[in-house]
Each structure stands twice: as C-alpha cells, then as structure tokens.
Amino acid sequence: xxxxxxxxxxxxxxxxxxxxxxxxxxxxxxxxxxxxxxxxxxxxxxxxxxxxxxxxxxxxxxxxxxxxxxxxxxxxxxxxxxxxxxxxxxxxxxxxxxxxxxxxxxxxxxxxxxxxxxxxxxxxxxxxxxxxxxxxxxxxxxxxxxxxxxxxxxxxxxxxxxxxxxxxxxxxxxxxxxxxxxxxxxxxxxxxxxxxxxxxxxxxxxxxxxxxxxxxxxxxxxxxxxxxxxxxxxxxxxxxxxxxxxxxxxxxxxxxxxxxxxxxxxxxxxxxxxxxxxxxxxxxxxxxxxxxxxxxxxxxxxxxxxxxxxxxxxxxxxxxxxxxxxxxxxxxxxxxxxxxxxxxxxxxxxxxxxxxxxxxxxxxxxxxxxxxxxxxxxxxxxxxxxxxxxxxxxxxxxxxxxxxxxxxxxxxxxxxxxxxxxxxxxxxxxxxxxxxxxxxxxxxxxxxxxxxxxxxxxxxxxxxxxxxxxxxxxxxxxxxxxxxxxxxxxxxxxxxxxxxxxxxxxxxxxxxxxxxxxxxxxxxxxxxxxxxxxxxxxxxxxxxxxxxxxxxxxxxxxxxxxxxxxxxxxxxxxxxxxxxxxxx
Numbered sequence: 001x002x003x004x005x006x007x008x009x010x011x012x013x014x015x016x017x018x019x020x021x022x023x024x025x026x027x028x029x030x031x032x033x034x035x036x037x038x039x040x041x042x043x044x045x046x047x048x049x050x051x052x053x054x055x056x057x058x059x060x061x062x063x064x065x066x067x068x069x070x071x072x073x074x075x076x077x078x079x080x081x082x083x084x085x086x087x088x089x090x091x092x093x094x095x096x097x098x099x100x101x102x103x104x105x106x107x108x109x110x111x112x113x114x115x116x117x118x119x120x121x122x123x124x125x126x127x128x129x130x131x132x133x134x135x136x137x138x139x140x141x142x143x144x145x146x147x148x149x150x151x152x153x154x155x156x157x158x159x160x161x162x163x164x165x166x167x168x169x170x171x172x173x174x175x176x177x178x179x180x181x182x183x184x185x186x187x188x189x190x191x192x193x194x195x196x197x198x199x200x201x202x203x204x205x206x207x208x209x210x211x212x213x214x215x216x217x218x219x220x221x222x223x224x225x226x227x228x229x230x231x232x233x234x235x236x237x238x239x240x241x242x243x244x245x246x247x248x249x250x251x252x253x254x255x256x257x258x259x260x261x262x263x264x265x266x267x268x269x270x271x272x273x274x275x276x277x278x279x280x281x282x283x284x285x286x287x288x289x290x291x292x293x294x295x296x297x298x299x300x301x302x303x304x305x306x307x308x309x310x311x312x313x314x315x316x317x318x319x320x321x322x323x324x325x326x327x328x329x330x331x332x333x334x335x336x337x338x339x340x341x342x343x344x345x346x347x348x349x350x351x352x353x354x355x356x357x358x359x360x361x362x363x364x365x366x367x368x369x370x371x372x373x374x375x376x377x378x379x380x381x382x383x384x385x386x387x388x389x390x391x392x393x394x395x396x397x398x399x400x401x402x403x404x405x406x407x408x409x410x411x412x413x414x415x416x417x418x419x420x421x422x423x424x425x426x427x428x429x430x431x432x433x434x435x436x437x438x439x440x441x442x443x444x445x446x447x448x449x450x451x452x453x454x455x456x457x458x459x460x461x462x463x464x465x466x467x468x469x470x471x472x473x474x475x476x477x478x479x480x481x482x483x484x485x486x487x488x489x490x491x492x493x494x495x496x497x498x499x500x501x502x503x504x505x506x507x508x509x510x511x512x513x514x515x516x517x518x519x520x521x522x523x524x525x526x527x528x529x530x531x532x533x534x535x536x537x538x539x540x541x542x543x544x545x546x547x548x549x550x551x552x553x554x555x556x557x558x559x560x561x562x563x564x565x566x567x568x569x570x571x572x573x574x575x576x577x578x579x580x581x582x583x584x
Contacts, residue, residue: 001298001299001302001324001325002327003298003329003330003331003332004071004327004330004331005067005071005327005328005329005330005353005354005355006326006327006328007063007064007067007068007353009349009351010060010061010063010064010067010346010349011060011064014064014068014077014078014080014081015077019061019064022057022060022061023061023081023084023085023088025057026057026058026061026084026085026088026091026092027087027088027091029052029056029057030088030091030092030094030095031091032052033049033052033053033056033092033095033099034091034094034095034098036048036049036052037049037095037096037098037099037102038098038102039102040099040102040103040106041102041106042112043112043113043115043116043119046103046112046116046119046126047116047118047119049099050118050119050122050385050387053386053387054385054386056092058085058088058089058092059346059347059348060346060348060349061085062085062089063344063346063353064078065078065081065082065085066344067344067353067355069082069161070330070337070338070342070355071330071336071337071338071355072336072337073161073162073165073166073336073337073338074166074336075336082158083150086150086154087147087150090143090146090147090149090150093146094142094143094146097136097137097139097142099129100129100130100132100133100136101133101136101139103126103129103130103133104129104130104133106130109126109127109130113126113127121384121385121388122385122387122388124388124539124540124541125387125388125390125539126387134230135229135230135231135237135240136229137225137228137229138228141228145225145228149221149497152217152221153217153218153221153222153497154497156213156214156217156218156495156497157214157218157495157496157497159210159214160211160214160215160492160495161338161492161495163207163210163211163214164178164179164207164338164339164489164492165177165178165179165336165337165338165339166335166336167203167206167207168203168335169181169196169199169200169202169203170199170202170203171184171195171196171199172195177333177334177335177336177337177339178200178203178339179333179337179338179339179340179357180333180334180357181196181199181200181203182196182200182339182357182490183333183357183359184196184359185197185283185285185286185287186286186287186288186359186361186363186364188287188288190274190284190287193283193284193286193287194281194283196283197281197282197283197482197484198283200486200490201484201485201486204486204489204490207489208459208486208489209459211488211489212456212457212458212459212462213456214495215448215457215462215488215494215495216452216456216457217456218494218495218497219234219448219449219452219500220452220456221497222234222237222449222497222500223449223453225237233449234449234500234501235446235449235500235501237500238393238499238500238501241392241393242392242393242394242505242543243392243541243542243543244392244393244394244542244543244544245543245544245555247555248394248508248543248544248554248555249504249508251554251555251556251557251559251560252504252507252508252511252554252560253439253442253504253507254557254560255557255560255561255563255564256435256436256439256507256560256564257439258561258564259435259564259565259567259568260436260439260473260475262568262571262572263428263432263435263436263477263567263568263571264474264475264476264477265477265571265572265575266428266432266477266570266571266574266575267279267280267285267432267474267477267478268280268476268477268575269574269575269578269579270284270287270289270425270574270578271284271477271479272578272582273289273578273581273582274287274289276479278479278480278481279476279477279478279479279480280477280478280479281478281479281481281482282478282479282482282483282484283482285429286361286363286429288361288362288422288425288426289421289422289425289578290418290419290421290422290425290581294362295359295360295361296360296361296362296364296365297360298324298331298358301358301364301365301368302320302321302324304365305320305365305368305369305372305407306320306321306324308406308407308410309369309372309403309406311410312406312520312528313376313528313531313532315376315379315532316372316376319372319375319376319379320372323352323354323372323375328351328352328353328354328375329353329354329355329356329368329371330353330354330355330356331356331357331358332357332358333357333359337355337357338355338492339357339492340355340357340492341354341355341356341357341367341370341371342354342355342371343355343371343372343374343375343378343400345374345375345378345381347378347381347382347386347389350379350382352374352375352378352379354368354371354372354374354375356368356371362426363426363429363430365407366404366407366408366426366430369403369404369406369407370400370401370403370404371400372403373399373400373401373402373403373404374396374399374400376399376403376535377391377396377398377399377400377535377538380399380532380533380535380536381535381536381538381539383536384536384537384539384540388539388540389538389539390539391538391539392538392542392543393499393502393504393505394504394505394508394509394512394543395505395508395509395512395538395543395546396505396509396538397505397506397508397509397510398508398509398512398513398516398535398538399513399535400509401434401506401509401510401512401513402513402516402517402531404430404513405510405513405514405517406517406520408423408426408427408430409517409521411423411426412424412427417577417580417581418581420573420577421574421577421578421581424570424573424574424577425574427570428567428570428571428574430510431510431567431570432567432571433506434506434507434509434510435507435510435511435564435567436473436474436477437473437474438503438504438506438507439473439507440466440469440470440472440473440474440487441469441487441491441493441494441503442501442503442504442507443468443469443472443473444465444466444468444469444487444488445494445500445501445503447465447468447469448462448465448488449500451465462488463485463486463488464485465488466484466485466486466487466488467483467485470483470484470487471483508554511560511563511564512547512552512554512563514563514566514567515550515552515559515562515563516531516534516550518566519550519551530550534546534549534550537549
C-alpha cells in the first residue's frame with residue numbers, strides 16, 4: 001500500500017497549466033464577485049452570486065498548496081504560490097463581507113428566499129449573514145486590517161508551523177523530527193518514553209522565544225479584532241462564530257470539573273501499574289499497559305477499521321476503503337512534515353485528505369478512525385450547497401470522536417480482564433485528553449489572553465501558566481515534578497488566527513459523541529440514517545438547535561453530567577482492574 005497521499009487529483013503539479021491559470025485568475029474572480037455582491041438586490045442577483053461562489057477554484061488551489069506544505073514545509077513551489085493564495089483569500093473575504101452587508105440591507109430577505117428554490121437551500125447561511133452584519137469590521141478598515149493580518153497573525157501562524165516542522169530533537173545522539181520524538185510517547189519501552197520526553201523538552205528550548213512571540217502576537221491581534229467587531233473579547237467572538245451559547249460551555253466544564261477526582265484515580269492507578277508512587281509522570285500518559293502491547297501495520301489498521309465501520313454504516317465502510325486504497329492518507333512522520341493529524345475536505349470533489357504521523361499503536365489506529373470520521377462528515381456535508389457546509393467548531397469534532405467511541409466499544413466486547421485493562425487504558429488515554437487536557441488548555445488560554453493584555457508573556461510566564469493549568473486539572477494524578485510546561489508550544493491550536501480557543505470543541509465533541517453512541521446502542525441500525533442526516537446538517541443551524549433535534553439539551557448540566565459519568569465509570573473500572581493486576 002502506498003503510504004503517501006495523492007495530491008495530483010487537484011493538479012498534476014505546480015507546473016500544471018491549469019494550476020497556473022486558476023491561480024492567476026483569482027484577482028479577477030474576486031473583483032467579479034465583489035461587484036456582484038455589491039449589486040445584490042433581489043432573488044436573481046443573489047442566485048448569481050451563489051453561482052459565482054460555487055464556481056471558484058480557491059478550494060482546490062488551497063488543497064494543493066496547503067497540503068504540499070503540510071507534507072513538506074520547505075516545498076519551494078508551494079511556498080512560492082502561498083502568498084498569491086493568501087492575498088486572494090483576503091480579497092474573497094472582503095467580497096463575502098460585501099455580500100453580508102448587501103444581504104443585511106434587504107428588508108424583505110425572507111420573501112426573497114421563499115421565491116427561489118436555490119435560495120431556500122441556502123436559507124440559513126443567508127439569514128446568518130443578515131444577523132452577523134452587526135459584527136463585521138468597520139467597512140473602511142476591513143480591507144487594510146485583513147491585508148495587515150497576512151504580515152501579522154497569519155505570518156506568525158505560518159512561522160510557528162515552520163519552526164515545529166523543521167526543528168529536530170537530539171534523541172540518543174541522533175537528530176530526528178520533533179513529530180517523530182513525540183510519537184515515541186506511545187512506545188512500550190519506559191526508557192524510550194522518558195528519554196523522548198526529555199529530548200522533546202530540550203528541543204523546545206531551541207525555538208521557545210520565537211514561539212512565545214508568535215503566541216503573544218496572535219492573541220493580541222485577536223483581542224484587537226474582537227474589540228473592533230464589537231465583542232468583549234476573543235472568547236465571546238469565538239462562541240458567536242461557533243454558533244454556541246456561553247451557557248453551554250459553562251455547563252460542560254462544570255460537569256467535567258465534578259468528575260476530575262474520578263479521572264485522577266485513573267492516572268494514579270496507571271502510575272502504580274507502571275511503578276510510580278507520586279502520580280503519573282507526563283511522559284507515561286500515553287504508555288501502553290496490560291499484557292498486550294500490540295502494534296499495527298497500516299494494512300492491519302485498514303482491515304480492522306473497514307470491517308468495524310462497515311458493520312455500523314456500509315457508506316462509511318466504503319468511504320474508508322476508498323480512503324486507504326485511493327491514497328487519501330499520508331501516514332508516516334518525516335523531516336519537514338507537520339506533526340499531529342488532520343483531515344481536509346474538498347467539497348467540490350467529494351474527497352478528503354488525511355495527514356497522520358502513524359507509529360503503529362492502538363492510539364494511532366484510533367487517530368485514523370478519528371480523522372476518517374471527519375472525512376465521513378465531509379462526505380455527508382456534500383449533500384448540502386457550499387454555503388451550508390461551514391460547521392461550527394463544537395460540532396466539527398463530533399463525527400471524529402464518535403468513531404473513536406464506536407471503535408473502543410467494539411474492541412471491548414468479549415475481552416478478558418487483561419484485555420479489558422489494556423482497552424480501557426487506550427480509551428481513557430483519549431477521553432482524558434479530550435476532557436482533562438482540553439480543560440487545562442482552556443484554562444491556560446483564558447489566563448494568557450487576560451495576562452497578555454497587560455504585557456507580552458515571557459517563556460517563563462507561559463511555562464508557569466501551563467503548569468498552573470495542569471495542576472488545576474490533572475491535580476495529583478500527575479507527578480508534580482514531571483509535567484509538561486511546553487504544551488503551549490506543542491499544540492498548534494493556540495496559533496490559529498481565525499479559531500481562538502480551539503480546545504473546548506474537542507471536549508464538546510467527545511461528550512456529545514458519547515451521547516449519540518448511547519442512542520445507537522439503544523436504537524441499533526435505525527439510528528444510522530438519523531446520524532448521517534445529523535452530520536449533513538452541521539452547517540445549517542446553531543449548536544443548541546442541532547443538538548435539540550437529537551433530543552439533547554446542551555445547556556443543561558444534567559446532560560453533561562450523564563455524559564461525563566460514562567467516562568468516570570471507565571476510570572473507576574480501570575482502577576479496580578489495575579488493583580487486581582497488581583495482586584496477581
């Protein structure tokens with residue numbers, strides 16, 4: 001099996017005449033769209049604008065350029081094309097702002113929508129434009145600010161990506177990519193995990209000053225943009241853009257706080273299993289436990305995932321087979337490649353591309369299931385028009401996390417105690433990351449945004465803020481002497497200019513997915529069409545309304561308590577099995 005992705009589906013190469021023509025056409029297309037957006041006054045003019053948007057080549061161009069850079073940060077031709085794409089993105093952003101302002105001026109918008117089948121299919125997006133107009137940047141400032149972001153926040157974001165993609169860690173006398181040394185956190189050998197952790201922390205010291213500058217400036221810019229748009233801060237701006245109410249996030253984190261003592265029992269039980277007495281050292285968070293430390297080849301991962309998810313949904317199983325067989329996935333770490341994992345969908349072509357840094361652990365298989373969940377969500381969204389696929393951040397992690405929950409549930413069926421211990425650990429590694437670690441990231445970002453309003457935070461201050469956030473969430477579950485002060489440099493999410501606080505969506509997606517999985521277990525196959533339809537509507541309403549359509553009140557702490565309890569019960573069961581294992 002070929003383990004790198006195929007990007008020639010977008011263009012044959014950067015020398016492809018079609019690529020050059022499409023890239024060169026962007027300024028004229030942006031100008032055409034801007035003029036058409038400014039002239040919107042009735043159904044026909046709105047239909048014309050929608051047709052122009054759907055015909056734009058910017059998605060395909062973006063896939064070609066950004067995915068090449070994700071696989072090789074030093075790709076000269078991709079780097080050369082990127083500025084032109086970024087300038088075009090600003091121009092199209094301004095065109096969409098013009099459209100928003102034009103739609104907001106239509107007093108009879110509902111009547112216009114009702115007069116056209118095309119507009120009815122795009123109704124939510126059009127009504128949202130009208131509602132969001134009050135938070136647009138001042139018209140006279142919008143163009144200059146968006147252009148300045150290219151050399152401001154966006155430039156700092158790109159710098160961060162280049163730093164982490166090109167820096168190397170000295171592991172056992174050999175210089176290896178940062179992503180590769182982080183992958184060793186899952187190794188079965190405790191000495192490997194410890195030494196990799198030490199090499200990782202030492203590696204960040206090479207780039208921490210530049211990383212701190214990136215983070216400070218991205219957050220400072222975010223606060224400025226939020227104020228100009230009439231918000232009281234970037235969290236309020238983020239929640240509004242996420243189509244989510246503050247009551248929902250407060251209810252969720254309140255429920256998570258209540259189960260932290262049970263989740264810490266898992267960390268402490270795992271620590272004792274691994275021979276630690278003072279809590280779990282950070283480098284053993286992802287350590288495999290139990291008698292079976294099986295690793296998987298890509299081919300084994302493919303066969304297992306296709307079988308399991310075909311049993312759930314033939315459509316999902318078929319898409320997974322397509323992803324493996326048609327080179328949707330770039331699997332292994334290497335110099336210049338981005339760390340972590342992501343999925344990028346191309347609506348026009350009904351395909352996705354997935355980047356992972358596969359090391360063969362069960363967690364890596366779960367990561368594949370996670371990213372393939374995003375790909376399936378992308379496929380379901382292809383049932384909707386382009387303007388109706390923008391998914392709010394909290395829902396964006398639902399399909400991916402649902403896949404992790406389903407995989408864990410299937411693997412646990414009929415397991416022996418020893419197997420159950422191992423599988424529970426693999427499951428809790430993921431669940432505690434999306435609850436405990438995500439909570440720490442939320443607290444960290446909240447503290448940093450508040451503090452840096454007074455001054456840019458130094459590396460030492462950022463490290464201290466991270467350790468404080470870990471203390472408030474992991475508590476005595478972690479060894480206080482072996483935590484991870486550089487998690488702020490590790491996680492790319494802090495550096496997304498357009499997506500501040502990109503942490504709580506993972507907690508939301510995890511717990512919302514647990515609720516949906518419980519529905520599936522209760523209703524069986526009849527749930528699957530409802531689930532697929534739910535995914536297709538993620539760009540068509542606010543979070544609370546979409547959840548309500550599945551019978552869930554996400555403003556209610558009770559819902560979140562019930563969802564959190566499913567994970568807390570697993571933590572208690574793990575502690576029980578760990579005690580049995582240590583007595584044998």
